[in-house]
Amino acid sequence: MKRIYSVLVENRSGVLFKVAGLFSRRCFNIDSLAVGETDSPDVSCMTVVSSGDDRTMEQIEKQLNKKIDVIKVRTFGENEAISRELMLLKVKYNKSNRAEILEICDIMKADIVDMSKSQLMIQICDVPERTRVLISMLSSISIVEVARTGTLALPKCVD
Amino acid sequence: MIGADSIVKCLEEEGVDVVFGYPGVAICPFYNSILNSDIKTVLIRTEQNAAHAASGLARVTGKTGVCAVTSGPGATNVITGIATAFADSIPLIVITGQVNSSLLGSDVFQEADITGAVESFVKYSYLVRDADDIPRIFKEAFHLAGTGRKGPVLIDIPIDIQNAPTARFKYPETISMRTYKPTVKGHAVQIQKAVKALNHAKRPIICAGGGVHLAGACDILRKFSEKYSIPTVHTMMGKGALPSAYKLNYGMVGNNGKPYANRAMNESDLLIMVGARVADRAISQPDIIFDNKTLVHIDVDPAEIGKNAKATIPIVGDADSILNEMYDGEILCDTSEWIETLEEYRKTMYPKRNPNPKYVDPCEFIRRLTEKMEDDSIYVADVGQNQIWSCSNAVVKNGQFLTSGGMGTMGYSIPAAMGAKYACPDKQVVAVCGDGSFQMSLMELATMRQHNIQGKIIVMNNGYLGMVREYQHYTYKDHYSVVDISGSPDLSKIAEAYGFKYLCLENMDNCNEVIDDFLDSSDSVLLELNIDPMDLVK
Numbered sequence: 103m104k105r106i107y108s109v110l111v112e113n114r115s116g117v118l119f120k121v122a123g124l125f126s127r128r129c130f131n132i133d134s135l136a137v138g139e140t141d142s143p144d145v146s147c148m149t150v151v152s153s154g155d156d157r158t159m160e161q162i163e164k165q166l167n168k169k170i171d172v173i174k175v176r177t178f179g180e181n182e183a184i185s186r187e188l189m190l191l192k193v194k195y196n197k198s199n200r201a202e203i204l205e206i207c208d209i210m211k212a213d214i215v216d217m218s219k220s221q222l223m224i225q226i227c228d229v230p231e232r233t234r235v236l237i238s239m240l241s242s243i244s245i246v247e248v249a250r251t252g253t254l255a256l257p258k259c260v261d
Numbered sequence: 262m263i264g265a266d267s268i269v270k271c272l273e274e275e276g277v278d279v280v281f282g283y284p285g286v287a288i289c290p291f292y293n294s295i296l297n298s299d300i301k302t303v304l305i306r307t308e309q310n311a312a313h314a315a316s317g318l319a320r321v322t323g324k325t326g327v328c329a330v331t332s333g334p335g336a337t338n339v340i341t342g343i344a345t346a347f348a349d350s351i352p353l354i355v356i357t358g359q360v361n362s363s364l365l366g367s368d369v370f371q372e373a374d375i376t377g378a379v380e381s382f383v384k385y386s387y388l389v390r391d392a393d394d395i396p397r398i399f400k401e402a403f404h405l406a407g408t409g410r411k412g413p414v415l416i417d418i419p420i421d422i423q424n425a426p427t428a429r430f431k432y433p434e435t436i437s438m439r440t441y442k443p444t445v446k447g448h449a450v451q452i453q454k455a456v457k458a459l460n461h462a463k464r465p466i467i468c469a470g471g472g473v474h475l476a477g478a479c480d481i482l483r484k485f486s487e488k489y490s491i492p493t494v495h496t497m498m499g500k501g502a503l504p505s506a507y508k509l510n511y512g513m514v515g516n517n518g519k520p521y522a523n524r525a526m527n528e529s530d531l532l533i534m535v536g537a538r539v540a541d542r543a544i545s546q547p548d549i550i551f552d553n554k555t556l557v558h559i560d561v562d563p564a565e566i567g568k569n570a571k572a573t574i575p576i577v578g579d580a581d582s583i584l585n586e587m588y589d590g591e592i593l594c595d596t597s598e599w600i601e602t603l604e605e606y607r608k609t610m611y612p613k614r615n616p617n618p619k620y621v622d623p624c625e626f627i628r629r630l631t632e633k634m635e636d637d638s639i640y641v642a643d644v645g646q647n648q649i650w651s652c653s654n655a656v657v658k659n660g661q662f663l664t665s666g667g668m669g670t671m672g673y674s675i676p677a678a679m680g681a682k683y684a685c686p687d688k689q690v691v692a693v694c695g696d697g698s699f700q701m702s703l704m705e706l707a708t709m710r711q712h713n714i715q716g717k718i719i720v721m722n723n724g725y726l727g728m729v730r731e732y733q734h735y736t737y738k739d740h741y742s743v744v745d746i747s748g749s750p751d752l753s754k755i756a757e758a759y760g761f762k763y764l765c766l767e768n769m770d771n772c773n774e775v776i777d778d779f780l781d782s783s784d785s786v787l788l789e790l791n792i793d794p795m796d797l798v799k
Contacts, residue, residue, distance in 0.1 A: 112440065116376070116377075116388075119377065119380070120380055123380050123381060124381075127381045157567065157568075157571075160567055161564065161567075161568055164563055164564035164567075164568075165564050167563070167564070168562070168564050169440075170384070170385045170405065170438070170440055170441055171440060172440060173439060173440050
């Protein structure tokens with residue numbers, strides 16, 4: 103089972119190390135980890151996607167809450183949140199496959215953000231599942247390199 | 262005024278009496294400033310023991326222990342002491358010197374990333390970057406170390422920050438930490454549930470852990486148990502929370518505990534765990550043991566509840582406060598039949614030993630020793646077979662029993678006893694160790710001599726790392742590997758060299774006289790016991 107942890111932390115040096123260290127020391131999985139400042143410059147938001155049994159999931163939340171630099175922990179399932187991942191992907195192209203690449207990008211709603219005579223850079227911002235689909239669709243074409251942000255997520259809007 | 266003066270002022274504000282430590286260049290400004298203070302310093306012989314001594318002091322006074330060491334190897338040496346305190350939730354402030362701020366990260370002489378290295382053994386750590394932050398950081402650090410689930414806090418201070426001029430000293434009166442608010446008072450609904458469950462219980466039992474000591478809940482635990490006639494057992498860290506002679510104390514549980522204590526816990530229908538982690542040495546198969554009973558788990562750390570065992574009724578908060586509230590709840594449960602059963606177990610399930618008369622029987626020796634010890638004495642057990650013999654046989658009256666329970670750090674007893682004796686010079690403090698653990702800490706005999714701290718040390722000498730030998734005896738059928746510790750020094754000469762009186766007990770013949778001699782001695786004294794190398798704890 104996958105679970106998303108949205109962790110507000112003090113924006114201080116060493117906090118990422120402390121949170122990531124907690125996961126490794128207690129053998130918790132990190133499927134994805136994304137960090138960025140929030141609207142308040144002294145608070146960062148870490149979005150961690152993890153998986154494991156119920157007891158592990160409960161422990162992750164409790165252990166995160168014990169960290170002195172952690173302000174707030176929220177946890178939700180994938181269905182309860184809007185999640186996105188940004189991916190940049192560079193491929194080699196030639197005349198014979200260019201049209202196919204463009205078609206895949208079109209279907210996947212991915213953009214071409216840079217190009218040279220032999221390479222294209224593709225950007226996609228979508229749910230993590232769709233970024234994986236794009237990789238698999240392009241895997242038969244020569245992928246040069248890939249960079250992904252990891253999952254970002256917020257719980258769905260409520261009134 | 263410079264940063265170092267500010268550090269000393271903070272320690273004064275916190276009521277610190279003594280700092281255990283070892284200087285080096287990177288902590289010299291601090292050790293220079295402390296000369297202007299009434300705070301005493303004790304020069305320990307290796308840094309690990311500075312943390313152990315501070316731990317001993319913390320455990321007997323309830324105050325936060327303080328140690329201060331230098332950067333690099335000084336800091337890395339203290340790590341085992343920090344990890345030991347962390348495992349047992351002992352409040353410590355560990356001050357480490359650090360290289361000049363501008364050189365941080367460049368691997369200069371005696372630089373070690375100590376805040377990084379100790380991250381998983383501290384409650385929190387600080388790297389001070391501005392001397393003006395020192396008062397706030399110390400205020401927070403003492404607050405963190407001594408509240409909630411207690412533990413060590415490390416403060417790493419670069420030498421230039423110690424030397425930096427700082428504004429007029431003002432110690433903060435309040436703390437504002439938005440992320441740290443430990444729960445003290447237990448949830449009323451949960452406490453009501455526990456009280457109700459007790460009303461239906463036929464075979465309730467309380468298991469007391471080290472958290473009972475840390476919360477200062479020993480008295481209320483006893484009153485609660487007495488008022489409702491609820492039998493008790495304890496973990497290794499919970500030893501001494503209730504006097505050994507208390508009629509409803511059925512002793513230590515766990516793989517080294519009393520068979521009848523384990524049986525009592527297994528057969529109970531309602532178990533109140535107080536300040537205990539349900540760790541593997543106490544309860545090896547929690548899922549099976551707790552399957553047929555209601556588990557009320559009281560702990561100040563919410564992460565301990567449900568970590569190793571699923572609690573039916575979790576109660577987060579301070580054990581003292583929660584037990585007080587439960588004490589006031591009207592509980593009607595008749596446990597007379599249950600207690601009769603337990604008394605029967607206690608009579609019939611006593612493990613039988615066949616001690617070799619040529620040697621000292623450690624179990625009988627510890628019983629006699631502790632019976633003769635003063636009412637409020639402090640017994641410090643080391644790690645190894647001696648620890649198990651001590652836990653199983655030491656009679657605790659109204660004193661304390663200290664040991665390294667969570668980490669099982671060999672060499673703990675001598676420095677911890679030294680810290681305890683320093684803090685309580687009028688109490689009888691006895692350290693009991695093996696020949697292995699003694700040699701891990703024997704350098705502290707010099708510290709005791711230098712600082713006039715009376716040492717009463719018992720060495721159970723069997724020429725083996727006995728606990729591991731015993732394990733190899735069972736697991737590898739006496740195929741011994743690296744457990745023979747012959748070549749040890751003549752302890753009578755060690756005693757003489759360090760100015761200790763030396764006593765020796767060959768067998769049980771004159772046991773009582775030797776114990777009297779040992780306890781009555783006003784000098785530091787080292788007592789060597791001749792233990793059968795093949796003796797077992799089981």
